[in-house]
Amino acid sequence: MSDVIGYILIIIGILFDIFGCIGLVRFPDVYNRLQASTKCVTLGTIMLLVGVAIISGIGPTASRAIICAVFILITSPTAAHAIAKGAYASGVELWEGTVVDKYAEHVEEGESQA
Amino acid sequence: MLTLFYIGLLVCCFLCLYRIGRGPSAPDRTVAIDILGIVIVGFCALLALETGKDFYLNIAMAWALLSFIGTIALAKFLEGRSFDE
Numbered sequence: 001m002s003d004v005i006g007y008i009l010i011i012i013g014i015l016f017d018i019f020g021c022i023g024l025v026r027f028p029d030v031y032n033r034l035q036a037s038t039k040c041v042t043l044g045t046i047m048l049l050v051g052v053a054i055i056s057g058i059g060p061t062a063s064r065a066i067i068c069a070v071f072i073l074i075t076s077p078t079a080a081h082a083i084a085k086g087a088y089a090s091g092v093e094l095w096e097g098t099v100v101d102k103y104a105e106h107v108e109e110g111e112s113q114a
Numbered sequence: 115m116l117t118l119f120y121i122g123l124l125v126c127c128f129l130c131l132y133r134i135g136r137g138p139s140a141p142d143r144t145v146a147i148d149i150l151g152i153v154i155v156g157f158c159a160l161l162a163l164e165t166g167k168d169f170y171l172n173i174a175m176a177w178a179l180l181s182f183i184g185t186i187a188l189a190k191f192l193e194g195r196s197f198d199e
Contacts, residue, residue, distance in 0.1 A: 038148070056163065061166075061168040076148075078186075079185040082186055
């Protein structure tokens with residue numbers, strides 16, 4: 001029973017990984033690519049690790065897989081935030097269909113107050 | 115079954131490599147490197163499941179750590195700052 005649940009989790013996780021990487025290739029803009037790929041691949045890899053932990057049962061493999069999942073859950077959004085800020089600061093153009101740019105307004109407000 | 119899992123993750127790796135090679139700007143490549151690191155962590159987990167050897171998960175933890183530090187360093191480089199700011 002736990003094998004079936006684990007394999008279903010692994011299959012769903014790998015599908016999320018593939019969809020995230022397709023988004024990484026297909027989207028038009030750095031920020032769109034970051035948004036699509038980071039969230040999908042984080043969720044997919046965490047589901048894969050949890051599936052491996054469930055299949056292998058209580059033991060060293062499961063504990064290491066859970067530690068790895070928690071570590072990815074903490075570090076991946078941090079890295080995505082840093083990349084987005086760095087990309088904006090290095091002057092990457094937004095896609096021409098972009099509707100709103102709140103960060104530019106925020107930066108202008110900070111400059112006018114200072 | 116496991117062969118299909120490996121093929122799925124290899125497809126992810128090749129899509130990331132396409133973006134690393136093709137990406138028009140440096141942040142595109144940084145995003146793709148970050149995603150490739152996370153996909154390889156999943157690959158190590160599948161190897162640990164297939165072989166039953168748990169040191170592959172040690173490799174996965176070290177890989178996740180080094181990938182995170184490298185991504186932060188590249189983001190700081192893109193932002194044009196040094197590390198002590």
